[in-house]
Amino acid sequence: MEHLINKKVKHIEISGIRKFFNMVADTKDMVSLTIGQPDFPTPDHVKEAGKRAIDENFTSYTHNAGDLRLRKAACSFVKKKYQLTYNPESEVIVTSGASEAIDITLRTILEEDSEVILPGPVYPGYEPIVTLCGAKPVYADITKNQFRMTAEVIERYINNKTRCIVLPYPSNPTGVSLTKKELEDIAQLVRGREIFILADEIYSELAFDQAHTSIATILKEQTIVINGLSKSHSMTGWRIGLLFAPETIAKHILKVHQYNVTCASSLSQMAALEALTIGIDDAIPMKQEYMHRREYVYDRLKNMGLEVVKPDGAFYFFVKMPSVNMNSFDFALALVEKSGVAVVPGSAFSSYGEGYFRISFAYSMDLLKDGLDRIESYIQSI
Template sequence: MEHLINPAVKNIEISGIRRFFNMVSHYEDVVSLTIGQPDFPTPEAVKQAGIQAIENNQTSYTHNAGLIELRRAVQHHAAASYGLSYDAEQEIIITVGASEALDLSLRTILHPGDEVILPGPVYPGYEPLIRLAGGIPVFADTSAEGFKLTGDIIQSHVTEKTKAVILPYPSNPTGVSLTEDELKDIADVIKKKEIFLIADEIYSELVYERPHTSIASIPDVRDNVIVVNGVSKSHSMTGWRIGYLLAPEWLSRHLLKVHQYNVSCATSISQYAALEALSNQKQEAENMRDAYKERRDYAAGRLKQMGLSFAQPDGAFYLFIQFPLDGKTTTDKAVELVEEAGLALVPGDAFSTYGEGYMRLSYAYSMETLKKGLDRLEKYLK
């Protein structure tokens, strides 16, 4: 009966990151620098808040948009960290991770055949969600601009069918982010058009050289913007599955309908844990960020010594390395790296065809693991 399956589902594939990870998982003695999973435990006070919620029987449905206390914490955090002004009662929705926030955003705004512009290379999770919502992903090559989506690039890809642009910065897989001036150039293009901006800012707490700037802070386009964020990366809470949306009230009320009929509400226990994270654990998040910066500097230094070039990352925890392929495809070279060096990196073509010729290294691993993996890479290259 497989022929009865929705064609949109049949035609999508498992993420190239996971597909490669699964493909090489049976190899022994392999150092894997593949997954963007923080290696820190969830802060102790956050765990205790979740435990306390269970002990207090706070295990029933919450408001569809989430606990008002948590929404107020998000409101305060967004204002204090990024200068954003969103009303906790009308413009903030707590979601089941940033993934659900992206899904419900696309399902709310897209009509069949609508186009969504994506910077290539890009995290592979967006394309399937666009297609499942009936949209068409349009990949824009950003390699000539240091892997940054610009106003000019957007303008060159806009058609009468363009409904949205996804701004995933700091970027997975490249680690680059956009400056305030670069965001203003994009805003100058978008403010003249009826096009949504979906700003995926899940890595916004992991920035190193300068504070993160959100495009939602630019008044001319605030009404066009949906901000997606969460606590997975900032507080090492990936399994707790708490994200959130910020959007103007006229749009939020429609987003909330899709969210309600999809999941009713985010998990109550996890919401109480996230409340503790955003209210009292800023220092824990900063400590993790400082550790990632140390790892970035170490890994980047080693790669430069090996003569490898890469996009200079100023956020997230990835290095996108231009890799000598010796006539092979990127995936074949990545498999060879596993077989001959005992090192797993994600082949760049997992992030669209514009990632061909690159490898993504995640430095969300301990210094010991990074050193071991980079030693193997250096030996392989020699």
């Protein structure tokens, strides 16, 4: 019966991040620096809120868009943090993680043969959805621009089929963000055109060197903002994402969301309510620790003679491979086999990631030291 499977599904692949992680997961005595999973536990008070929701039998469906209390809290959160103004009644949707928010957004705005401009390299979660929608992913090469997705870069790829530009910042896999001036230039380029901006701002609370600016403060009418609790509050498994958009856009995305999951987990919504109110600044101590780790990893990589752009946020380094006669997948596999350390091959992030590898520093200092010692040992041996 496999021959009856949707051809578009047949032609997409499991994420290269997960594929490589799963391949080497059973390797003994391995240090893994692969997954973007915060090593902090969910804050205790947030966990307690989830437990209370169970005890109070808050186990039924909520409004499709999410419990109104949570939507109000989400709007207050982004207002205080990023000066964004949205109506909690009609311009925010609580989703099953940011991944679902991306999925329902693209399924709402894309049609056959429309094009989506993506930075290359980029997180691999966008292209398969674009493809399943019958649209075409168009990668903008940012490797020669310090991984910055600027208006100058984007303009080269815009045509009359362009329907959406994806702006993930701070970025996975590079950690690079965008300045307010760069966002203003992008807004000026796109304003008035029939093009959506999908601003994936899931790492907004982990912006290190400058305050995070949402492009929705500049071009709200064309922007759909994706955010959530996974990275800011170490709540990956709770699966709570947040989608903000003008009502004229959000009301249509809500229809796709309704038929997709009905509503996000009611229990997780109550934990998220606690996180966005009592825990509004829970990300700050985590961010400070990530910044400390960033400095350590950056110094170690530079001392190895590796070429790397210092990340502005998130918890990744996208590192240029040393001069070896192998592709990024084989290089990452050799690191596992020879030194017992796992990184993600750059090819997992599109063809523009070839020649690089990604390190996650969402790990303890002890693990980072051990992993970097092993990488250094391997590089010295080749």
